[in-house]
Amino acid sequence: MANTILVGAQWGDEGKGKIIDVLTEQADIVVRTQGGNNAGHTVFIGEKKYVLHLVPSGILRQNKLCVIGNGVVIDPISLVEEINGLRKLKVHVDGNLFVSETAHIVFPYHRELDAQREILKGKNKIGTTKRGIGPAYGDKAARTGLRMIDLVNSERFELQLKAKIKENNEILKAFGAKPLSFKTVHQAYRAAGAQLKPFVCNTVLKLHEAIGAGADILFEGAQGTFLDIDHGTYPFVTSSNTTSGGACTGSGVAPNRMDRVVGVMKAYTTRVGEGPLPTENAEIADMLHNMGREFGATTGRPRRCGWFDAVATRHATMVNGIDELAITNVDGLDTLDVIKVAIAYRCGSKRLDHMPNDIEVFSKCEPIYAEFEGWKTPTDKIREWKKMPAKAKAYLKAIAELTGAKLTIASTGPAREQTIFV
Numbered sequence: 001m002a003n004t005i006l007v008g009a010q011w012g013d014e015g016k017g018k019i020i021d022v023l024t025e026q027a028d029i030v031v032r033t034q035g036g037n038n039a040g041h042t043v044f045i046g047e048k049k050y051v052l053h054l055v056p057s058g059i060l061r062q063n064k065l066c067v068i069g070n071g072v073v074i075d076p077i078s079l080v081e082e083i084n085g086l087r088k089l090k091v092h093v094d095g096n097l098f099v100s101e102t103a104h105i106v107f108p109y110h111r112e113l114d115a116q117r118e119i120l121k122g123k124n125k126i127g128t129t130k131r132g133i134g135p136a137y138g139d140k141a142a143r144t145g146l147r148m149i150d151l152v153n154s155e156r157f158e159l160q161l162k163a164k165i166k167e168n169n170e171i172l173k174a175f176g177a178k179p180l181s182f183k184t185v186h187q188a189y190r191a192a193g194a195q196l197k198p199f200v201c202n203t204v205l206k207l208h209e210a211i212g213a214g215a216d217i218l219f220e221g222a223q224g225t226f227l228d229i230d231h232g233t234y235p236f237v238t239s240s241n242t243t244s245g246g247a248c249t250g251s252g253v254a255p256n257r258m259d260r261v262v263g264v265m266k267a268y269t270t271r272v273g274e275g276p277l278p279t280e281n282a283e284i285a286d287m288l289h290n291m292g293r294e295f296g297a298t299t300g301r302p303r304r305c306g307w308f309d310a311v312a313t314r315h316a317t318m319v320n321g322i323d324e325l326a327i328t329n330v331d332g333l334d335t336l337d338v339i340k341v342a343i344a345y346r347c348g349s350k351r352l353d354h355m356p357n358d359i360e361v362f363s364k365c366e367p368i369y370a371e372f373e374g375w376k377t378p379t380d381k382i383r384e385w386k387k388m389p390a391k392a393k394a395y396l397k398a399i400a401e402l403t404g405a406k407l408t409i410a411s412t413g414p415a416r417e418q419t420i421f422v
């Protein structure tokens with residue numbers, strides 16, 4: 001399969017988990033390289049539903065190695081829970097999951113600060129997952145964070161944590177929030193550290209040893225292109241590089257070792273949290289929510305929904321270097337008479353063919369739509385491209401062409417089998 005970076009080409013929740021699970025069959029190693037437990041990747045295997053937050057979705061296939069890379073921020077308590085949950089479901093993790101010793105740690109004060117900053121922002125809030133992701137990456141950039149290598153070194157960790165709790169309690173007090181008890185946090189983190197110690201190692205060396213031995217690596221992106229801290233709809237973004245470059249910095253595998261980039265996108269658009277979404281449409285949202293779909297995998301919040309935005313995905317192709325596309329949730333549009341696609345924006349009297357960087361301008365953009373005829377046929381039982389309705393094929397080919405990459409996978413349901421190779 002060669003080394004493949006998989007990214008979300010929209011605002012997250014594109015169905016990356018499902019596509020990772022499918023592509024893992026051909027890979028030897030699956031690596032998460034950014035984000036934290038803000039991610040929620042859903043995979044169905046038979047009737048069983050798995051939601052992965054920190055552990056790569058590749059863990060569900062046997063005889064594959066999984067790595068949580070240096071670019072990820074890890075809440076150790078949450079990781080221990082996830083690992084134990086997987087063990088209960090008889091998923092093998094011991095000896096095949098590796099955690100980077102240089103990945104930064106998320107602490108309770110990060111979560112509390114995340115919540116307090118959102119309250120302070122009031123109606124301008126980001127709508128974060130409140131998992132402490134922004135403050136944890138903030139500490140990393142400020143060079144005041146603690147890493148997994150510290151957590152597994154108990155003497156050093158105690159002193160470092162004491163200082164961090166002292167400093168952060170001052171900040172929490174200023175917010176009018178309750179200070180944290182060092183003893184309670186230390187006890188919980190020490191216990192989690194002891195459980196995680198066997199997983200923690202130098203993952204950069206591990207990955208390069210594997211590359212030397214000819215392994216094929218799949219890099220599992222979290223979030224999506226427009227939640228990228230540099231290329232997203234700032235400030236309504238997450239705090240990591242969700243675009244393909246993040247896979248390199250977040251793993252220690254260089255760009256010239258990468259062979260292809262796969263972009264995952266829904267056949268329509270969703271977003272959870274605040275920030276502009278030009279193609280947002282209440283009817284589409286009601287339709288999907290009434291089907292029981294489009295509720296967040298991490299927070300359970302109803303996702304905002306809208307028509308496919310090709311202006312956005314074209315930009316995603318540019319900044320990620322997307323070669324191939326996997327289009328998911330095609331079945332979500334099965335009942336529609338007419339399907340709209342944004343091909344440009346109108347802002348006042350101006351037509352824009354690219355996303356503007358100014359968030360105020362972007363929030364005023366109105367989509368200019370092209371219309372496609374709906375296929376009005378269930379697609380969830382179709383397994384071959386040639387059996388897809390002609391109008392569905394035309395729609396998918398058109399949005400791939402507008403996005404500027406090659407359509408290779410169409411997904412018509414959450415299950416592995418509901419995957420059509422084009």
Ligand code: GDP
Binds near residue numbers: 008
């Ligand atoms: P991720 O964060 O990108 O991994 O995506 P999520 O798991 O948060 O959300 C995607 C949702 O769509 C999950 O509930 C998947 O089970 C589901 N899903 C993925 N592909 C398809 C598809 O082709 N059709 C349907 N009906 N559901 C899908």
Ligand code: IMO
Binds near residue numbers: 127132133
């Ligand atoms: P996966 O990997 C969708 C969104 C939040 C919020 C913004 C910032 O499942 O696609 P954060 O907690 O990261 O500081 O929140 O980013 N967000 C996601 N939206 N899918 C995700 O991950 C997300 N992770 C964060 O809703 O708008």
Ligand code: MG
Binds near residue numbers: 012014039040297
């Ligand atoms: Mg998700």
